[in-house]
Amino acid sequence: MSTHEIIITRPLPGDPAGRLRQAGFTRLWINPADERLSPEQFREVVNSAHGVRAIITTPVDRVDGPLLDAAGGGLVIVSNYAVGVDNIDLAECQRRSVIVGHTPDAVTEPTADIAWLLLLGAARRAWEGVDLIRTAGRTDGTAWKGVAPCELNGTRVLGKTLFIVGAGRIGLATARRALGWNMRILYHARSRHAEFEASPVNAQRVTLEEGLQLADFVSLHTPLTNETRHLINAQRLALMKPEAILINTARGAVVDEAALVEALRTRTIAAAGLDVYEHEPKVHPGLLALPNVFLLPHLGSATREDREWMMRLAVDNAVAALRGKPVPHRVA
Template sequence: MNQKVVVFSQIHEKILAKLKSNYHVVVIDPKLGDVNAQILKESEDADALIGAGRVLGAHNLKNAKQLKIISSVSVGYDNYDLDFLNQQKIWLSNTPHVLTETTADLAFALMMGAARQIAHLDQWTKAGHWKRTAGPAQFGQDIFGKTLGIVGLGHIGAAIARRGFYGFNMDILYHNRREKIEVAEALNAEYCELNDLLQRADFVVVTVDLNADSKALFGAKEFALMQPHAVFVNIARGAVVDEAALVDALRNKQIFAAGLDVYEKEPLQSTALFELDNVITLPHVGSATLETRYKMANLAYQNLKLALNKQKPRYIVNPTFS
């Protein structure tokens, strides 16, 4: 009970109750002022941090002298300064796998919604514009039997590919840092270079990690390679895409449509994307279902619990310290 846990973002209420029953818990509250200042102060004597969506590193953890683990309620970990955490011998854990299927569901929903202009036509209909039979301006793109290009064939990318292959009889192309032979064979998926994939795919779905190689991976050159009927979907990280170049490609009809769940700057506020009818903009909700968010929070709790019991957590981002 003496061990202190700092909760630095919203977390499932059942998991918060578990934490409070086993540890001394402090919850960071944006209503109380500067979040980084709160983290800096409360981490001084903290044994663990749990949460997601905050940038954590030397600027707000420099006084955390007894911190053993940051248990992130997420798969991605680009918000965390790994070099600093390694130097301080602080474990960083994450929650892979439990959100794979629900995130793949959302990617496919974005793909289908953008292809058939679902969001735009919903607003068009509600605005009273449906006064006669729908014409070419309301037409969309077929999905069944088309070519699906996956950029990043990890767990989520493979789950999206399965939906396309088994559910929609799609041909699968993929680009990855290395070939995924076993996964690809099951889906009859063809490995190809990025430029080749962009030229051939009817749908391009991005699921890569954010790193030095993937930052600004998609810019004006890449969108120019895509087919004019192509649909672009990004559920990876906003920084993977040059947003201004995407806006130009959509505005100039270089591509048909886009479905986005992530952005260069979040939360998304004023943006040229809002001026376009051929883009769906979601508020970073890839894993946002009641069931999945509970599974993620519970896994993060288990990682934290193991670390505070002096055991190695199940999912560690930095298993060895430099």
């Protein structure tokens, strides 16, 4: 009978096993394949561990009542390798006195970088440009013919209005990057955030509807909750300027993807830049078919340095909980 004290659902950057062993924890199970576990596989792994005390999860691992049943009463912590915890039933964990940890600081700066990569790429039609340059050398008449005055003219960024939806760490980091483009910054949050309104950001707090109507660029940074699911729907997309661009590095389901496809198809808005999708890893076929959307495969935190930092945070959360010490980055 195998006994694993700690389960890691997928290989992580760096050396999580070494870090755990150095802390005195040696009974580990780490998924040998770099593939997501199905819900059935996840429950089977947890059930067969016979006494699991900590599970280090990724955002695709659903932690719900049946999974917690499989883990048994000895589970102390679910340490999520992500800042978002919408894959975890927090109420059920709280009911069972299971701690939930996450990795907030490590994802902030790289995700803000990706938001700006998407913003610039969508504004300057980089997606279409890559497709065009790859035609160079064709002999069927479709090859790129060199620079042309009317070809792939995009949108100027300098001096425009950026609307940040969600006033957390990533939203603030994204707003700070706008200073180099001399942008007017608006933000929407449930309460005032002094760090947004203070110099040098000098952002103005507005309602969601006001911001959507005023902005040239809308960047989403809100967590996924019951209240924010489909926050950006057909009605709110219709409030945006025809030349506006929507950026999403938050969670895919914050946007009604079908409504977004229609808004892009009809040019209700000019373009979008997306790093997250409503039904990952599936992507709406309409998005794949449209030229005016810049798509990335959920790269938000994907730098070597930051992904290893996330590993250290996730491991350290688990170690602290198992030692009965305060968890550095605790959600619930």
